[in-house]
Amino acid sequence: MLIAFDSTQQALRMxxxxxxxxxxxxxxxxxxxxTAGCALSIRFPDEDEHRVWEVIRTEKVEIRGMFREIGDEFEELAAP
Structure with missing residues (x-):
């Protein structure tokens, strides 16, 4: 899984x-x-997706999107 951001500050906070x-x-x-406004992203294991969404929600982290890598493509996921 991958999270993309619009700002470096949000990436480092996350x-x-x-x-x-x-x-x-x-x-x-x-x-x-x-496509993102920040050159940094965060990769994490698929099994932690729900915990990561919870952090985004409770801490009000601003993200560009969360993506699942499928081969060379990235599928954007909707927030639960």
């Missing part, structure tokens, strides 16, 4: 929040297939 609840993440460059 990184801190997810590390705090011990979700295994990888801060990485935003893939060229994903």
């Amino acid at each position: 990184e801190m929040l997810l590390e705090y609840i011990e979700i295994d993440i990888d801060l990485c460059p935003t893939p060229k297939q994903v």
Whole structure:
């Protein structure tokens, strides 16, 4: 799974929040297939999707979108 952001500040804030609840993440460059205002994205395991949505909702983190990687493509997911 991948989260894209419009600002570096929000990406770094989300990184801190997810590390705090011990979700295994990888801060990485935003893939060229994903349009975002920030060059940083966060990858995390599929099984943590619900926990990540909860953090986004409760902490009011501003994201560009959450995406599932399918081969070389990225499918945007709707918030639950």
